[in-house]
Each structure stands twice: as structure tokens, then as C-alpha cells.
Amino acid sequence: MYAFDFERPKTIAEAVKALGREDAQALGGGQTLIPTLKQRLASPSVLVSLNGIKEMIGVRKEGDTLIIGGATPHAVVAKEAGAYPALAALAGAIGDPAVRNRGTIGGSVANDDPAADYPAAVLASGATVVTNARQIAADDFFQGLFTTALEAGEIITEIRFPIPGKANYQKFQQPASRFALTGVFVAKTAGGVRVAVTGASEDGVFRWTDAEQALSSNFAAGAIAGLKVSDDGMIGDLHGTPAYRAHLVKVLTGRAVSAA
Amino acid sequence: MTKVTMTVNGKAVSGEVEGRTLLVSFLREGLGLTGTHVGCDTSQCGACVVHVNGQPAKSCTAFAADLDGASITTIEGMANADGSLGTIQQAFQDHHGLQCGFCTPGMVMSSAALLAENPKPTEMEVRHYLEGNICRCTGYHNIVKAVLAASGQDVSKIAAE
Ligand SMILES: Cc1cc2nc3c(=O)[nH]c(=O)nc-3n(C[C@H](O)[C@H](O)[C@H](O)COP(=O)(O)OP(=O)(O)OC[C@H]3O[C@@H](n4cnc5c(N)ncnc54)[C@H](O)[C@@H]3O)c2cc1C
Ligand code: FES
Ligand code: FES
Numbered sequence: 039m040y041a042f043d044f045e046r047p048k049t050i051a052e053a054v055k056a057l058g059r060e061d062a063q064a065l066g067g068g069q070t071l072i073p074t075l076k077q078r079l080a081s082p083s084v085l086v087s088l089n090g091i092k093e094m095i096g097v098r099k100e101g102d103t104l105i106i107g108g109a110t111p112h113a114v115v116a117k118e119a120g121a122y123p124a125l126a127a128l129a130g131a132i133g134d135p136a137v138r139n140r141g142t143i144g145g146s147v148a149n150d151d152p153a154a155d156y157p158a159a160v161l162a163s164g165a166t167v168v169t170n171a172r173q174i175a176a177d178d179f180f181q182g183l184f185t186t187a188l189e190a191g192e193i194i195t196e197i198r199f200p201i202p203g204k205a206n207y208q209k210f211q212q213p214a215s216r217f218a219l220t221g222v223f224v225a226k227t228a229g230g231v232r233v234a235v236t237g238a239s240e241d242g243v244f245r246w247t248d249a250e251q252a253l254s255s256n257f258a259a260g261a262i263a264g265l266k267v268s269d270d271g272m273i274g275d276l277h278g279t280p281a282y283r284a285h286l287v288k289v290l291t292g293r294a295v296s297a298a
Numbered sequence: 299m300t301k302v303t304m305t306v307n308g309k310a311v312s313g314e315v316e317g318r319t320l321l322v323s324f325l326r327e328g329l330g331l332t333g334t335h336v337g338c339d340t341s342q343c344g345a346c347v348v349h350v351n352g353q354p355a356k357s358c359t360a361f362a363a364d365l366d367g368a369s370i371t372t373i374e375g376m377a378n379a380d381g382s383l384g385t386i387q388q389a390f391q392d393h394h395g396l397q398c399g400f401c402t403p404g405m406v407m408s409s410a411a412l413l414a415e416n417p418k419p420t421e422m423e424v425r426h427y428l429e430g431n432i433c434r435c436t437g438y439h440n441i442v443k444a445v446l447a448a449s450g451q452d453v454s455k456i457a458a459e
Contacts, residue, residue, distance in 0.1 A: 044300060044317030044363040065364070072359045073341050075318070085317060087364045113353065134430025135411065136344060139353040140360060216429065 039075045043084040050093060050195055054170045056086040057191040064088055064193050066109060066145025069137050088144065094195055102201050108144030108168075108194040115143060124205035124223070124298075125163075128155050131209060133216050144194035147179075150186050150242060152273065153217040155209060157243040162205070162223035162234035166198045183242050202227045204257070206298040208290040210237075212277050220283050222246075222290040224298055230254040233291055238283040240271050249291050259292035302366045306331070307375030315362040322346045322357035325372060333373035333403050337432070344431035347404040348372045354411040356430075373403035376410065386410055386448040393453070395444030397435035404431050409445045418449050421456075 047053040056062060063082035065071060066089070074080045088094055094109040097118040104122045106115060116130030116138065132138055132146075132155055146156040147167065160167065160176045167174045169192045179187050188194070202225035209221040218237035225232045231253040233246045252261045267287045272280035303312040306329060313328045325331045325348070334357055337345030341359040348357045349371040376384045383391060386406050396402040405428065412419060412427040419427070424445045425438075433441060447453045 039318045042317045044361065046364060046366065065361075068359055068361065068364070069341060072320075072361070076339065085361075087361075089364055134344070135408065135427060136347055136354045136356045136430050137341070139350070139355050 040078060040081045042082050044087065045084060046087045046090045048090055048092070050091060050170055050193070053086055053088060053091060053193060054191070056084065057193065059084050062086055062191065064148075066142040066148070067111060067137075067140035068145075069133070069141040070145065070149050070151070088142070088193065094144070104199045104201055106143050106197050106199070108196055109142050110144075112138035112141050112143070112146075122199060122201050122205070124202075124207050124225075125159050125199060128159050128207045128209075128223070131155070131211075143197060147197065148186060148188055148194055150180055150184050151217070152183050152239070152242045153212070153215075153219070153221075153237040155207070155218055155221055155236065158218075158221050158223035158234040158236040159199070159207065160197060160234075161243050161245060162225040162232045163199045163202060164225075164227060164229070164232060165200070167194055168196045168198060169194055177245075180243050183240070185242070200227065204298040206294040208294040208297070210286050210290060212237075219277055220286040220290060222287060222294050224253070224291060224294040226253075226257055226298065231257060233294075235287050235291075238272050238287055240273055246287065246291065253295060257295060257298075259295045262288060262291055262295075300363050300366075302362050304362075304365060304367070305369040307371055313362075317361065317363055319362045320358055321348070321350075321355075321360040321362050321365060321370070324362035325357060325370070328362075331372050331374050335400055335403055337400065337404075337434075342432065343401070344404040344408060344428075345401050347407040347431065349407060349411060352411075352414070354408050371407070373406055376406055386413070386445070389444040389448035390441070393440050393444040393447055395437065395441045397433075397437050401431060401433045401435075405433070405441055409448065412445070413449055418451060419445070421446060 045056045061083040065085045065087045088109040094107040112129045112132045119126040204226040207223045210219045212219040220237040223234045233249045236243045267284040269280035269284040272283045274280045299314040335345040337343035346358040424442045
């Protein structure tokens with residue numbers, strides 16, 4: 039690791055100020071960033087830890103919306119997001135217990151790993167990503183592999199999830215990394231059904247709109263029986279071919295609908 | 299350099315650290331607590347697991363400077379007050395839950411966290427909870443057996459392998 043300064047602000051305002059320094063970078067749980075720093079793939083001048091900012095940690099419910107602070111660890115979401123059981127279950131199946139105690143929702147969503155779990159929940163729920171500067175709809179937030187709408191120095195302070203009538207996340211785990219080989223989050227919302235797929239596409243998390251239409255008129259696993267998922271642009275690696283992942287998308291969507 | 303103060307195994311400690319000083323380096327090199335091992339240094343193996351405020355965390359994947367004020371427990375804090383092995387450690391010895399012993403500190407710390415949260419886990423729950431701890435000697439069967447024994451459950455019917 040290259041050397042860097044370390045700051046641990048107590049408020050969002052202080053963090054934003056510290057992130058104004060040249061080559062400053064936010065630190066969430068460090069479960070992605072610390073391995074990256076060790077490989078010298080990042081060389082910030084200063085790391086600004088978000089872990090001491092109380093206003094960014096915790097889960098609360100306002101009406102039909104579940105609001106999760108940007109620096110809330112996965113383990114806390116697993117325990118406290120009972121009002122949105124599919125989300126709590128997703129958080130409880132990320133990595134292993136030690137990773138869940140430190141990794142945060144803001145870090146995972148900002149990082150936008152193509153095989154990460156949270157992006158599927160954020161996109162399928164039609165959640166709103168709230169930063170220090172603005173509110174970003176999930177549909178505008180994810181922009182491809184490791185790419186989001188966040189500007190330099192902008193931090194996710196909270197994520198607001200409208201709680202769907204029914205929802206379920208099905209993750210086909212890659213057993214060594216425990217990331218999603220493919221994962222499908224299905225949410226039956228007031229505005230229709232939303233289906234978000236992670237782990238499968240070379241462009242990162244995406245909505246399977248054909249399934250959304252079919253399921254909006256008939257919320258049953260059989261409703262997608264006639265649909266085909268193209269393997270065009272699907273990830274192919276030693277764990278699975280593009281065709282295998284395309285197949286998983288459909289199978290997992292059906293399972294999610296049945297379990298929702 | 300920043301000054302950090304922590305409680306480690308019940309004792310107040312402090313030291314000067316760089317921003318990039320990992321918790322495991324602070325423990326091993328700063329405090330001489332070499333019971334916590336570095337296996338992979340890539341957040342994968344769990345040999346370095348310690349408790350941070352009672353919860354397991356990989357000490358190779360946390361900065362000391364981020365844990366100012368935290369309470370840390372390491373494997374050195376798991377023995378009884380008289381220096382004899384704690385219940386989980388003793389169960390690992392009794393049931394051959396270690397071969398080379400490299401993964402053992404992390405295994406014991408993760409197991410302790412599991413039993414604090416779930417005092418009578420099933421075999422599947424033990425296996426699931428220990429997913430982030432890798433044993434290069436592959437002695438998983440006896441590790442699981444040791445954890446079940448430490449929880450006070452009868453393991454006499456679990457086959458030797
Ligand atoms: C062994 C292992 C297994 C894992 N398994 C899974 C898994 O099954 N599923 C899964 O989804 N993930 C998995 N992960 C990744 C894990 O969930 C990470 O916690 C997550 O990807 C990053 O979150 P973090 O808080 O650790 O962020 P960090 O590593 O601290 O930061 C990641 C990036 O996000 C930025 N950042 C951090 N917080 C914010 C914020 N609030 N606002 C804006 N930018 C921010 C940082 O600057 C950095 O660029 C695993 C990790 C490990 C080590
Ligand atoms: S040394 Fe920390 S996880 Fe392997
Ligand atoms: S006992 Fe040798 S690595 Fe587990």
C-alpha cells in the first residue's frame with residue numbers, strides 16, 4: 039500500500055469538506071477498497087472514513103419507505119431491515135459474517151461490482167440513492183461495470199427503499215467468492231413488477247423488462263415460461279458460460295416469483 | 299502518524315499508527331500479539347479474525363486508525379483467567395480441531411462469535427457460519443465437531459470423518 043493520510047469525520051459536512059482535497063477517497067467498510075489499496079490499484083492522498091458518522095448508520099422506516107444510512111454494515115441491515123424481509127435476507131447472505139460486519143451498503147452500491155447483491159435490490163425496488171448533493175433514481179444511478187452516476191467526492195448518505203407488496207431475491211452463489219454467479223431480485227410494486235438481474239451481464243445490473251411485463255399482468259412463475267433470455271452480452275468466465283448465465287436468469291426469476 | 303487508543307483483551311492500549319497501518323499489523327507488530335495470523339492478506343481466509351466491539355472482523359481488512367476507541371478481542375483474550383484454555387480452545391484440542399494450527403486463531407474467534415449469537419447451533423449452522431474461515435489442512439470435520447462440543451452438545455454420534 040502507498041501511504042495516505044487518514045481522516046475520520048463525525049458529520050457528513052466534515053466528510054464532504056475532507057473529500058474536497060485532491061485525490062481524496064471515501065472509505066466505507068474497506069472490504070473492497072483495502073484489498074484494492076494493497077494491490078496498489080488505488081493511490082488516494084487521503085482516506086476519509088465514513089464509519090464515524092452516526093447520521094449515516096442505521097435503518098429506519100418512514101411510512102412505506104425503508105431508509106438505510108449509507109455507512110450501515112450489511113450485518114445491521116440483515117438484523118434490522120425486518121420491514122423489508124427480502125432485503126434483510128439479501129444482506130444476510132453477502133460474503134461471510136466478518137465481511138458483513140464491516141462492509142456497508144453505500145460502499146457496495148458505489149462500487150457497483152457486476153456480481154454484487156445490493157445493486158439488484160436497489161434497482162428492482164426502484165430505490166432512491168441519496169447523496170450529500172442530490173437524490174438519484176435507481177434507474178439513473180447504475181451506468182455499467184463499476185460505473186455509477188456519482189461525481190468525484192460525492193457520497194451516498196442514505197438509500198430509500200419503497201417497500202414492495204411482495205419481493206424475493208434468488209442468488210446462485212459462486213461458492214468460492216460467495217458473490218452472485220447470477221442473482222435475480224423481483225419486486226411487486228404499486229407501479230408494476232420490477233425484475234433486476236446481477237452477476238450476469240457484461241454491462242452490470244440490468245432490468246429484464248420482458249419478464250416485468252409478463253409478471254405485471256400475471257404474477258406467477260408460469261408467466262415467464264415462454265420468454266427467452268439472450269446470451270448476448272452475458273458474462274462468460276471459468277465459472278459459467280454466457281448461455282449458462284442466461285439460463286440462470288430465467289430459472290432464478292421463476293424461483294423468486296414463487297418464493298415472493 | 300495518528301494516535302489510536304483501543305481496549306485490547308480488556309486492557310487500554312495506545313500507539314502511533316500510519317493511515318495505512320492495518321489492525322493486524324498494530325496487534326502483531328505494535329502490541330506483540332502474534333496469535334492473530336495473516337494467512338492470505340486478501341480478505342479471503344479468515345485466519346486474522348478478531349472481535350471488534352464483540353463482532354468478528356478480518357483484521358487484515360481494517361485500518362487501526364479507523365478503530366480508535368474500539369474494543370478488540372484476540373485469541374490471546376480467549377484463555378481463562380488462570381491461563382488454562384478457554385472452553386472453545388479446549389474443545390479444539392480435545393476433538394483434534396487443528397492440525398498445523400495456522401487457521402485456528404481465526405476459527406476460534408469466529409466460533410466464539412457464533413456461539414455468543416447462537417448457543418446451540420446445528421451442524422449446518424456451524425458450517426455456514428464458518429464459510430469465511432479456510433483451513434488449508436482441510437480439517438473441517440473436526441473443527442465443526444469441536445464447535446458443537448464447545449456448545450455442550452453430544453458429538454459422540456458424529457462419525458470420525
Ligand atoms: C470475502 C468477501 C466476500 C464478499 N462477498 C460478497 C457477496 O457475496 N456479495 C456482495 O455483494 N459483495 C460481497 N463482497 C463485497 C462486500 O460486500 C463489500 O463490503 C462491498 O463491495 C464494498 O463495501 P465497503 O463498505 O466495504 O466499501 P469500501 O471497500 O470501503 O469502498 C468501496 C468503494 O466505494 C466507495 N465508497 C464507500 N462508501 C461510500 C459511500 N457511502 N458513498 C460513496 N462512495 C463510497 C469507496 O471510495 C470505494 O471506491 C465480499 C467481499 C469480500 C472481501
Ligand atoms: S489474512 Fe485476513 S482474511 Fe486472510
Ligand atoms: S489446521 Fe492447518 S490450516 Fe487449519
